[in-house]
Amino acid sequence: MFRPGPGFFPFYIGLLLVLLGVMVALENRRMLIDDSDEKQPSGMRPVVAISVAMVVLALLLERLGFVPAMMAMFVCIGFAERRTSWLPLLGVCLFMAIFGTALFIWGLSVPISAFGAS
Amino acid sequence: MSEFLANIQLGLSTALSAEALLFCFLGVTVGTVVGVLPGIGALAAISLALPLTYYLDPTTALIMLAGIFYGAQYGGSTASILLNLPGTATSAITCLDGYPLAQQGKAPLALFVTAINSFVGSSFAIVLVMGFAPLIAGFALKFSSTEYFSVMLLGLVAASTLSVGSPFKALAMVVFGIVLGQVGTDVNTGMFRFNFGILELADGFGLVAVAMGLFGVAEIMANVGQASGAPMGVKGMRFKDMIPSRSEWKEIWKPTLRGSVIGSFVGALPGTGPGIASLMAYAAEKRLSRDPSQFGKGSLAGLSAPEAANNASVQAAFIPTLSLGIPGDAVVAVLMGAMILHGITPGPNLINDQPAMFWGLIMSFWIGNLMLLFLNIPLIGLWVRLLSIPYRLLYPAIILFICIGVYSADNNVFDIYVVLAFGLIGYAMRKFSYPATPVLLGFILGPLLEEHFRRAMLLSHGDLTIFLQRPISLVFLLISLMFLGSVFMPGLRSKLVSRVRRNAPSDDAD
Numbered sequence: 001m002f003r004p005g006p007g008f009f010p011f012y013i014g015l016l017l018v019l020l021g022v023m024v025a026l027e028n029r030r031m032l033i034d035d036s037d038e039k040q041p042s043g044m045r046p047v048v049a050i051s052v053a054m055v056v057l058a059l060l061l062e063r064l065g066f067v068p069a070m071m072a073m074f075v076c077i078g079f080a081e082r083r084t085s086w087l088p089l090l091g092v093c094l095f096m097a098i099f100g101t102a103l104f105i106w107g108l109s110v111p112i113s114a115f116g117a118s
Numbered sequence: 119m120s121e122f123l124a125n126i127q128l129g130l131s132t133a134l135s136a137e138a139l140l141f142c143f144l145g146v147t148v149g150t151v152v153g154v155l156p157g158i159g160a161l162a163a164i165s166l167a168l169p170l171t172y173y174l175d176p177t178t179a180l181i182m183l184a185g186i187f188y189g190a191q192y193g194g195s196t197a198s199i200l201l202n203l204p205g206t207a208t209s210a211i212t213c214l215d216g217y218p219l220a221q222q223g224k225a226p227l228a229l230f231v232t233a234i235n236s237f238v239g240s241s242f243a244i245v246l247v248m249g250f251a252p253l254i255a256g257f258a259l260k261f262s263s264t265e266y267f268s269v270m271l272l273g274l275v276a277a278s279t280l281s282v283g284s285p286f287k288a289l290a291m292v293v294f295g296i297v298l299g300q301v302g303t304d305v306n307t308g309m310f311r312f313n314f315g316i317l318e319l320a321d322g323f324g325l326v327a328v329a330m331g332l333f334g335v336a337e338i339m340a341n342v343g344q345a346s347g348a349p350m351g352v353k354g355m356r357f358k359d360m361i362p363s364r365s366e367w368k369e370i371w372k373p374t375l376r377g378s379v380i381g382s383f384v385g386a387l388p389g390t391g392p393g394i395a396s397l398m399a400y401a402a403e404k405r406l407s408r409d410p411s412q413f414g415k416g417s418l419a420g421l422s423a424p425e426a427a428n429n430a431s432v433q434a435a436f437i438p439t440l441s442l443g444i445p446g447d448a449v450v451a452v453l454m455g456a457m458i459l460h461g462i463t464p465g466p467n468l469i470n471d472q473p474a475m476f477w478g479l480i481m482s483f484w485i486g487n488l489m490l491l492f493l494n495i496p497l498i499g500l501w502v503r504l505l506s507i508p509y510r511l512l513y514p515a516i517i518l519f520i521c522i523g524v525y526s527a528d529n530n531v532f533d534i535y536v537v538l539a540f541g542l543i544g545y546a547m548r549k550f551s552y553p554a555t556p557v558l559l560g561f562i563l564g565p566l567l568e569e570h571f572r573r574a575m576l577l578s579h580g581d582l583t584i585f586l587q588r589p590i591s592l593v594f595l596l597i598s599l600m601f602l603g604s605v606f607m608p609g610l611r612s613k614l615v616s617r618v619r620r621n622a623p624s625d626d627a628d
Contacts, residue, residue, distance in 0.1 A: 006306065073514075108526065
């Protein structure tokens with residue numbers, strides 16, 4: 001009797017994905033649809049800066065606490081654009097430090113501390 | 119009839135409780151805010167709010183999350199009209215005639231008209247939900263796993279073939295989503311799949327992390343550094359300027375109704391959302407118009423039809439979700455995920471088992487839409503001012519919210535890395551025009567699809583032809599096949615595609 005086990009779906013789904021990959025490749029070759037991104041390329045700078053910022057937050061959140069971690073994150077994000085106006089960003093950062101602590105730690109009891117390891 | 123009235127009464131008593139009213143208001147307000155602000159859509163907002171609703175009663179939680187969803191459709195048009203930048207991707211079509219109107223100094227009129235369109239579209243669709251959802255659910259009670267498998271397949275196929283852009287890419291993304299859904303423990307045997315020895319993946323990827331990565335983080339990465347427009351000067355918006363004249367009313371009422379009908383129909387199809395609904399309504403209106411050359415130059419008909427359609431489709435999307443357990447589009451899919459997290463399985467039994475929840479939710483739609491009418495007409499000036507907050511100050515806060523939001527779902531830092539990974543995947547997909555919505559649909563429906571398939575195989579003793587032997591299942595499969603066939607008939611498609619390519623940059627119905 002045919003009884004699909006845990007590997008049945010992954011196998012056939014995998015096959016299907018390969019097939020669709022070939023179709024996409026064929027379609028692109030024939031250029032049925034030109035769907036290149038027309039928006040101006042923003043470059044890799046924001047992508048890298050945001051990625052680093054999120055990793056830094058993840059690394060520091062449980063070790064140093066919410067406020068130091070988010071401040072470090074904001075510093076990294078500041079490098080996402082070529083010309084950053086640091087003063088307004090500092091303002092947002094301070095606001096989020098207070099608002100975030102109130103909302104997440106006091107309001108929703110997320111188990112992290114504002115300062116210090118949790 | 120008396121039963122119907124009793125149901126409505128039950129729903130009203132749920133939706134009018136102080137708690138429900140408060141969270142409904144909160145939901146529609148948040149929805150309007152994220153709708154107005156370009157760069158965050160309803161999907162990111164709902165995923166963000168999801169962990170916050172764990173503490174709430176499931177009905178209240180749903181009322182709030184749904185409020186964010188339809189509230190965002192109201193807000194979305196504001197940025198489209200004033201900035202020529204869609205506040206949510208689904209209101210891209212609104213830019214076409216909304217922005218020219220604003221350039222002619224008729225921004226107040228356009229904003230008023232879209233609020234009315236939205237309200238009419240929503241109301242129309244809510245009536246349909248009240249009529250059809252219980253009907254379809256009654257019909258679906260006879261469904262076995264065989265029918266469920268087929269109807270889910272239909273939903274996934276419809277979602278990917280009815281989208282704008284390459285259907286193969288969309289189909290591939292559905293399958294990619296199904297693969298993502300298989301990560302974790304196989305429910306039947308308890309075996310680990312695709313977890314690569316990572317302990318945190320034993321339960322699979324979190325829905326919130328996947329959704330926020332693909333839609334929230336990816337969106338921000340793509341938007342940072344892009345030039346953003348300054349809002350059109352709308353100083354001292356007077357109520358007098360907002361009210362359409364008699365001839366303008368005449369111009370809008372028919373397109374609004376037609377848009378509502380088209381939107382409701384498209385929205386009720388499983389898998390298709392507001393993006394395609396507003397597009398179809400616009401195309402239909404242009405074809406019916408006596409003077410199509412006015413379209414794109416500030417035609418009120420071209421503004422009204424899509425705006426009514428996207429709101430109608432959003433409400434109608436609840437028909438398949440609440441009656442079959444099959445989400446109408448990606449955002450409802452996340453809502454469905456929220457229901458599952460709250461321990462409620464959406465499906466044909468929902469209406470009978472949880473009448474207070476079903477009717478309460480529907481009645482909250484009415485209340486929420488009335489609130490939105492108030493929020494979007496007298497208070498419109500407030501939202502316009504919101505648009506002047508520069509994006510570069512907004513997005514760091516959004517990223518922080520996203521990170522802490524996913525962290526709080528499971529209190530695990532690992533999820534922040536997951537969200538980042540999906541953000542990068544989503545960014546790459548965007549660059550190469552792969553739609554993100556199908557991934558999410560596949561991710562949520564995939565595990566259900568597999569479970570029903572395996573259950574159907576158990577019931578039929580391994581006979582694969584069972585799907586063809588049962589008539590309802592056969593019909594669903596044939597319709598799916600029809601959608602798949604349409605992929606190879608590019609005549610109709612290319613027409614649609616070329617039109618959209620000129621107008622709207624992306625169709626990711628968020």
